[in-house]
Amino acid sequence: MKSYFRANIDAMHGYTPGEQPKLANLVKLNTNENPFPPSPKVAEALKNIDYQRLRLYSDPLADDLRDTIAQINGVTRDMVIAGNGSDDILTMVFRAFADETHPVAVLEPTYSLYPVLAQMQNTPAVIKIELELPFFTLPDNLLARAQGANLLVITRPNAPTGNSFDLSKMEEICRKFDGIVFFDEAYADFADDNCLELAKKFDHVIVSRTSSKSYSLAGLRLGYAIGHPALIDGLFKLKDSYNLDMLTQTLGKAAFADQEYLRQTVKTIRLFRQELTDKFHELKFTVIPSQANFLFVSPPDGDGQRYFKLLRDEAIIVRYFAGPVTGAFVRITVGNPEQNARLMQVTRKIFA
Ligand SMILES: *Cc1c(COP(=O)(O)O)cnc(C)c1O
Numbered sequence: 239m240k241s242y243f244r245a246n247i248d249a250m251h252g253y254t255p256g257e258q259p260k261l262a263n264l265v266k267l268n269t270n271e272n273p274f275p276p277s278p279k280v281a282e283a284l285k286n287i288d289y290q291r292l293r294l295y296s297d298p299l300a301d302d303l304r305d306t307i308a309q310i311n312g313v314t315r316d317m318v319i320a321g322n323g324s325d326d327i328l329t330m331v332f333r334a335f336a337d338e339t340h341p342v343a344v345l346e347p348t349y350s351l352y353p354v355l356a357q358m359q360n361t362p363a364v365i366k367i368e369l370e371l372p373f374f375t376l377p378d379n380l381l382a383r384a385q386g387a388n389l390l391v392i393t394r395p396n397a398p399t400g401n402s403f404d405l406s407k408m409e410e411i412c413r414k415f416d417g418i419v420f421f422d423e424a425y426a427d428f429a430d431d432n433c434l435e436l437a438k439k440f441d442h443v444i445v446s447r448t449s450s451k452s453y454s455l456a457g458l459r460l461g462y463a464i465g466h467p468a469l470i471d472g473l474f475k476l477k478d479s480y481n482l483d484m485l486t487q488t489l490g491k492a493a494f495a496d497q498e499y500l501r502q503t504v505k506t507i508r509l510f511r512q513e514l515t516d517k518f519h520e521l522k523f524t525v526i527p528s529q530a531n532f533l534f535v536s537p538p539d540g541d542g543q544r545y546f547k548l549l550r551d552e553a554i555i556v557r558y559f560a561g562p563v564t565g566a567f568v569r570i571t572v573g574n575p576e577q578n579a580r581l582m583q584v585t586r587k588i589f590a
Pocket of ligand 1: 393
């Protein structure tokens with residue numbers, strides 16, 4: 239059959255999302271969802287929604303929601319754009335800054351959606367800046383490697399590795415890189431620090447966040463970006479007019495307004511993260527120091543795939559990324575106490 243697709247679309251593979259299995263009784267630790275429910279303020283807001291409002295279009299500018307986001311981040315509304323998940327933010331950013339003449343630079347390994355978005359833009363190349371073993375640290379030559387790119391994506395904390403990078407090094411990169419520096423901070427709420435101040439300080443730096451992980455709202459689809467008003471203005475030109483529905487704007491606002499609930503749940507997840515880290519260490523696993531709500535761990539035999547399959551046989555679903563480096567690891571979401579206990583019980587049975 240003759241293809242009418244653009245050549246780069248024919249040549250590309252689509253993004254493969256983590257599986258969302260429908261089976262009950264699974265211990266689902268594969269897509270970094272939050273084990274806690276969303277804030278009770280979200281439940282209240284949901285109850286108070288008048289369904290008749292669905293007759294009307296949602297606010298294309300999402301002004302109320304952006305005001306709340308601006309307030310919690312200490313910026314003005316014109317520095318905020320919201321999206322249908324931070325994946326929507328990423329789509330806007332790649333549409334805006336990835337073209338057919340400049341490469342895009344990303345880390346390796348990292349979130350595998352970036353190269354897919356780059357291919358849609360038909361960029362000449364995706365520069366993959368390899369992180370250094372054994373702990374997936376940044377190479378000293380990062381800036382030289384990223385040279386020529388118009389867009390540098392730094393995922394901090396990184397996924398699937400979970401570690402973060404020195405904040406002063408991030409500032410140095412922002413000072414020296416001639417292009418957009420985009421910090422994907424999907425996991426920043428679980429980390430010791432973040433790059434928000436860099437987005438306030440530099441007019442070529444954007445930070446993105448999501449409600450999917452730390453706010454327990456993966457199903458709502460709500461993310462946002464913060465940057466200089468001129469950058470945000472440009473992104474507004476290419477967003478879908480009504481990219482956020484009324485429900486998302488209303489419920490998202492309620493979630494962001496409840497910072498106390500965020501603090502409590504994040505604190506607990508960080509505690510669970512430490513407990514799991516200690517237990518994996520006892521079993522002689524390699525654990526990449528995590529600043530996120532998941533762990534990237536390598537079993538003592540270095541066979542990530544085998545461990546992945548053995549967990550699966552016991553109805554525990556984690557994420558495995560094939561490859562010469564990542565294949566030694568699996569990525570495991572920090573779950574609730576029952577899930578974590580079951581995970582460690584099965585793991586002990588395999589490796590003790
Ligand atoms: C989960 C994740 C996202 C996407 O989040 P959504 O807001 O659910 O679209 C973006 N970047 C990274 C690194 C992620 O892990």
